[in-house]
Amino acid sequence: MLTLQFVPYTEIRELSSLGRIRKLLNLAKENKVVLLEGRLSKEEEAELIKTTMEEINASFRGIELAVVNPNESQDDVFTKFKATLASTLLGNKQGFTIIGPATVIKNIKRDPNKLQLLMKDAGSRSRRSSKKRRR
Amino acid sequence: MKVKFMDFINNLFKSIFKSRKTVKLGIYGPVNAGKTTLANRICKDWIGEELGTVSRIPHETREIQIKEKVKIKNNSKELDFNIIDTPGIATKIDYEDFMKFKLSEKEAKTRAKEATKGVIEAIKWLENVDAVLVVLDGTQNPYDQVNITIIGNLAARDIPVLIIANKIDLKKAKLKRIQNAFPQYKTVGISAEKGKNMEDFYEALFELIK
Numbered sequence: 001m002l003t004l005q006f007v008p009y010t011e012i013r014e015l016s017s018l019g020r021i022r023k024l025l026n027l028a029k030e031n032k033v034v035l036l037e038g039r040l041s042k043e044e045e046a047e048l049i050k051t052t053m054e055e056i057n058a059s060f061r062g063i064e065l066a067v068v069n070p071n072e073s074q075d076d077v078f079t080k081f082k083a084t085l086a087s088t089l090l091g092n093k094q095g096f097t098i099i100g101p102a103t104v105i106k107n108i109k110r111d112p113n114k115l116q117l118l119m120k121d122a123g124s125r126s127r128r129s130s131k132k133r134r135r
Numbered sequence: 136m137k138v139k140f141m142d143f144i145n146n147l148f149k150s151i152f153k154s155r156k157t158v159k160l161g162i163y164g165p166v167n168a169g170k171t172t173l174a175n176r177i178c179k180d181w182i183g184e185e186l187g188t189v190s191r192i193p194h195e196t197r198e199i200q201i202k203e204k205v206k207i208k209n210n211s212k213e214l215d216f217n218i219i220d221t222p223g224i225a226t227k228i229d230y231e232d233f234m235k236f237k238l239s240e241k242e243a244k245t246r247a248k249e250a251t252k253g254v255i256e257a258i259k260w261l262e263n264v265d266a267v268l269v270v271l272d273g274t275q276n277p278y279d280q281v282n283i284t285i286i287g288n289l290a291a292r293d294i295p296v297l298i299i300a301n302k303i304d305l306k307k308a309k310l311k312r313i314q315n316a317f318p319q320y321k322t323v324g325i326s327a328e329k330g331k332n333m334e335d336f337y338e339a340l341f342e343l344i345k
Binding site: 041045046052063102112 | 251
């Protein structure tokens, strides 16, 4: 069974960068797909990748990650100014982030207009977990 | 008066013979985009030797590789570069993927372990570069989060970026798609393997450094 967990921004707002990364990564390691309201900073995203790499082992193969920021692709100056102002007032609360374990999500395909989560089929996931149990 | 004259002479000598700054040029990008192929092409063009090995198996480059003092000329300008080829950045590494390339389980696990360390090193090295070539596979979707995270981190650090759409000799390559994905950066389409469009690449590189 697939679990999708929604994490409101208020749950991470007061956390340190390390705390935010830990929280999200722990959920992914529990085989949950996380839908985070808002996003991490760019530096935190890189740190998340680094921490993920440090923790890869036989059972945890990494994560799939997608950050959607509706204002990122805006070109005109006024919209950019509005986005910067909103960012200053709200922090990184705009947009959303999807993080899931690579053993559950095969791929996140995105283009400017859509986001597709391609899941691993249940058969291959259960084969993999029974292999893990055998080890 | 004598002291001032000596200072003047010293400063004159310093300005004439001062060592030119070497540009630390990082080559970043996702796995199998052709980073080492580009590093090899640059090194072969200017010093006649290659930097690293390339392979169709992902994560062939698992350590930072540096070629120092690569002198590159463009029109009347000349610059010294330290070419820093980095392992491909990924959010997941599954040793079973390497076994599809006929590696034994032991070899695959070793490669996976080394690859994770390589990604960590590559991210750490973001602190140490003056300018970056972000190499993307021109046949792949550029909206991958790894690409966005790399470019976002470079922007946050104010590091100049040139995007390289590699493999444009292939039918599936779409240069426009990459240009549209990152409109705020200059994108040059090349084939590092075939040496296609390298003149435009060197031109854009010197524009980036100026």
